[in-house]
Amino acid sequence: MTAVLPISHRIALIAGLAVLAVPQAYAADAPSPARQIELVRMVRQDCGSCHGMRLTGGLGPALTREALADKPLESLAATIFAGRPGTPMPGWRAMLSENEALWIAQHLMRGFPEESGPTPKASR
Amino acid sequence: MTEPIANRRRALKGLGALAGSGAAALAGCAASPAAPTSSAAPVNVGTGDLGLVIERARGAVAVVNTSSPRVLGEVIGLGDLSHASVVFSRDGLYGYVFGRDGGLTRVNLLTRAIEQRVMQAGNSIGGAISADGTLVAAQNYTPGGVKVFDAGTLELLADIPAVIDAGGPGARLSRVVGLVDLPGRRFAFSLFDGNAIWIADCSNARRPVIARYNDIGRQPYDALVTPNGRHYIAGLFGEDGLAMLDLWEQPPRVRRILAGYGRGEQPLPVYKMPHLRGWAVAGSHAYLPAIGRHEVLVVDTHTWAEVARIPVAGQPVFVMARPDGRQVWVNFAVPDYHRVQVIDTPTQKVVSTLEPGKAVLHMEFTPRGESVWISCRDDNRVEVVDTHSLRSIARLALDAPSGIFFTARAARMGF
Numbered sequence: 001m002t003a004v005l006p007i008s009h010r011i012a013l014i015a016g017l018a019v020l021a022v023p024q025a026y027a028a029d030a031p032s033p034a035r036q037i038e039l040v041r042m043v044r045q046d047c048g049s050c051h052g053m054r055l056t057g058g059l060g061p062a063l064t065r066e067a068l069a070d071k072p073l074e075s076l077a078a079t080i081f082a083g084r085p086g087t088p089m090p091g092w093r094a095m096l097s098e099n100e101a102l103w104i105a106q107h108l109m110r111g112f113p114e115e116s117g118p119t120p121k122a123s124r
Numbered sequence: 125m126t127e128p129i130a131n132r133r134r135a136l137k138g139l140g141a142l143a144g145s146g147a148a149a150l151a152g153c154a155a156s157p158a159a160p161t162s163s164a165a166p167v168n169v170g171t172g173d174l175g176l177v178i179e180r181a182r183g184a185v186a187v188v189n190t191s192s193p194r195v196l197g198e199v200i201g202l203g204d205l206s207h208a209s210v211v212f213s214r215d216g217l218y219g220y221v222f223g224r225d226g227g228l229t230r231v232n233l234l235t236r237a238i239e240q241r242v243m244q245a246g247n248s249i250g251g252a253i254s255a256d257g258t259l260v261a262a263q264n265y266t267p268g269g270v271k272v273f274d275a276g277t278l279e280l281l282a283d284i285p286a287v288i289d290a291g292g293p294g295a296r297l298s299r300v301v302g303l304v305d306l307p308g309r310r311f312a313f314s315l316f317d318g319n320a321i322w323i324a325d326c327s328n329a330r331r332p333v334i335a336r337y338n339d340i341g342r343q344p345y346d347a348l349v350t351p352n353g354r355h356y357i358a359g360l361f362g363e364d365g366l367a368m369l370d371l372w373e374q375p376p377r378v379r380r381i382l383a384g385y386g387r388g389e390q391p392l393p394v395y396k397m398p399h400l401r402g403w404a405v406a407g408s409h410a411y412l413p414a415i416g417r418h419e420v421l422v423v424d425t426h427t428w429a430e431v432a433r434i435p436v437a438g439q440p441v442f443v444m445a446r447p448d449g450r451q452v453w454v455n456f457a458v459p460d461y462h463r464v465q466v467i468d469t470p471t472q473k474v475v476s477t478l479e480p481g482k483a484v485l486h487m488e489f490t491p492r493g494e495s496v497w498i499s500c501r502d503d504n505r506v507e508v509v510d511t512h513s514l515r516s517i518a519r520l521a522l523d524a525p526s527g528i529f530f531t532a533r534a535a536r537m538g539f
Contacts (some may be wrong), residue, residue: 053206090393
């Protein structure tokens, strides 16, 4: 049944499940820990080429928690997955599943994690 | 401005290696960079074979030597360097580093010290230096516009807000892209949100005179100026084609080139915006990245008609001519950014596909092009490739390297 729904509805459905009722169901669909590390790197580095490595914006808008405070989760996830026509924002469906797009949107709204790993923080 | 001890140690070590001996005498130079004494300054060392490599994640730049490929040292504390770029003073002693966070930093390549640093905007995308070396200009997204600084002091001389629909109900600032230096103490730039090209005449830098060219096409995303300073070309994201201004015409007018190169086909997703700066003009042809197509477009620089399109391995990001014009090197947007392709210009064919490392972000030729340095972000290294044999000749460990900038840029218009 879900297969025939438009992408935005499907994402809304998943989002609703995750946020409202069944966090366990979302957790079951969450990307694996290894994939989460890849996704964090992808957002920081590749999305960062337009949105800034610190997600403070560039050609694309800021994606900080504050900047996204009034944005609906499902629309963020749909934008990540399918892009936004008329703007330079491409759909990332060739590199992400819908679940992964949703996971990214959720974590952006909470304040996106920093990359862990070998790269040390710059001294300020 | 206080440097952490570790950095000072590195600087000292580097200086010692650079000068061969007398590291102790140089200590004062590294510790108080603002007032080097003549006896402490490195002697008999030029900067013509030096450069800066951005280590984007660490907010640092590495000072490198291209004659014997190696890292001489590092300057830290430059803020958010995602999408950072550098221009050089005429004497090749200073690099001006433009950071994403609006930081503009003047770095001395020999002492490897920060000489000045200002936070000039909230969100910045790069800059340019005037032909006479006296003015540095920064292009900004937030607040949208251009700021002009005294190259010697970084004193703000002029603020040029990129106002769209001035005085109208929709008055707002546009994000600025494609800033280049032009002859005659001028800077040209494009307004992504304003579909315009502006030229600021900074003969009197405190009172720039702006010429505005409107309706050039939708969403200019970057631009270049040809090596002779005659043609300013802005790539358009919002439509198929590029906008070109012939600056030798009186008055200049905007015309469209390569209109409809996409032939109405559905564009492929553009995961990273191409960069036009660092023009690829080779002989009488210019090589330009297509938007949303895995092609390099070739245009005749006399007629500005398309003469060829070359299929390549992904969405081109940088399309750069080796200084002699015999080769054009191309790198790509994610997910094809492990590849670099080499186009042979006489035959206009891809003659080699290299895989120098993961996440290739930038390439820079040595001044006469015998080698090219390629930043491989996800492998944390820069690969140095001989452009004749196409073999790797050196490998430098650097943290998430992105832009590579050699001092030879100081002598080239539009760099």
